[in-house]
Amino acid sequence: MPSQDLPIILYHYMFSPVGRRIIWYMTLRNIPYTHCLQPLALPRPDIARIGVSYRRIPILAIGRDIYLDSRLIIRKLEELYPPSAAHPSLSGKTGDQRAIERLLDVLMSDSGIFNNAIQLLPLDFPPLSDPDFLKDRAELAGIVPGKIPPPQTNPGPGAKLERPTAAAEIRDAMELLETTLLADGRDWVLKTDRPMLADIEAVWLFEWMLSMGSFPPDVISPEIFPKIFAWIDRLSKIIKEKAKTSPAEEIKGDVAASKIFDSGYAEREGVVENELVATVQGLKKGDLVSVYPTDNGFLHKDTGALVSLNSKEVVIEVEGENGNIRVHAPRHKFAVEAA
Ligand SMILES: N[C@@H](CCC(=O)N[C@@H](CS)C(=O)NCC(=O)O)C(=O)O
Structure with a gap:
């Protein structure tokens, strides 16, 4: 489980059904979070300042690790907050x-x-x-x-x-x-x-x-x-x-950014596995790559040094306003391309 000091910040807006999917999950599992409310449309300077180009909502920050896409967010919360009396499991048993x-x-x-x-x-x-x-x-x-x-x-x-x-x-x-x-x-x-x-x-x-x-x-x-x-x-x-x-506290974008840049990472650095998308492009750790969704919002690409890649997830290190962050995207419906 990540250190309790790491802030969990959900960037979303109240009209977002996908944002609500995450809120309901965190609420049922008693995972404390703060939220940083965003406008319904671009620009979203609160998100740009942490170094993220991805344009969709929701985005979840756990310390300096930033997770895109609700499916990956739920999977990460499952991993980082394993079931306990305080955070009961919601997953099926069989x-x-x-x-x-x-x-x-x-x-x-x-x-x-x-x-x-x-x-x-x-x-x-x-x-x-x-x-x-x-x-x-x-x-x-x-x-x-x-x-x-x-x-x-x-x-x-x-x-x-x-x-x-x-x-x-x-x-x-x-x-x-x-x-x-x-x-x-x-x-x-x-x-x-x-x-x-x-x-x-x-x-x-x-x-x-x-x-x-x-x-x-x-x-x-x-x-x-x-x-x-x-x-x-x-x-x-x-x-x-x-x-x-236990209502979630709302914080403004500047406070959210300071909390992120003052934090450590929630996860250890992974490796670049022999995934086809890496081998066909000859990608190795540290190479500059772009990551973007393929279904919509694909004009907004995040570009940074490749940190890790496996069948489920790609992670890149990106420069934000006040330091580096790691952006995590799922492989499902996301492209990874040498930049
Ligand atoms: N596959 C994405 C879909 C996210 C999505 O489509 N979110 C909508 C809001 S519910 C969105 O970002 N709309 C455009 C926008 O707000 O910029 C996920 O699961 O997170």
């Missing part, structure tokens, strides 16, 4: 349980369902009529004035069918849960006596959509999916109660 946990993560993170949820944001959600916000999100998708957009972002025909099509996709994922894992009336996805990581993996997007008023009531309602709505309600109540007893 292989079957862990498989359900991971498959739910794949469903909610990798199946494209997140984009469907975005399509269903209420049309009167104020940022949707803010041209600066829309320009920012076009940049996230890689659409930059004067440049040819990548093929997946070309607007297709039938834009007016986007919302009904998205609703059908969301309903389908909800139907899966309602009629299988929750069908027998259990309280929690793994039939445990308390919520586990599998619950968090399944719930974060649906809870966010509910809180945003995104469900089209004729397609998705408590009458149509009673078990899911009751489960979301049970889980939200537990989180709210827990958050009340």
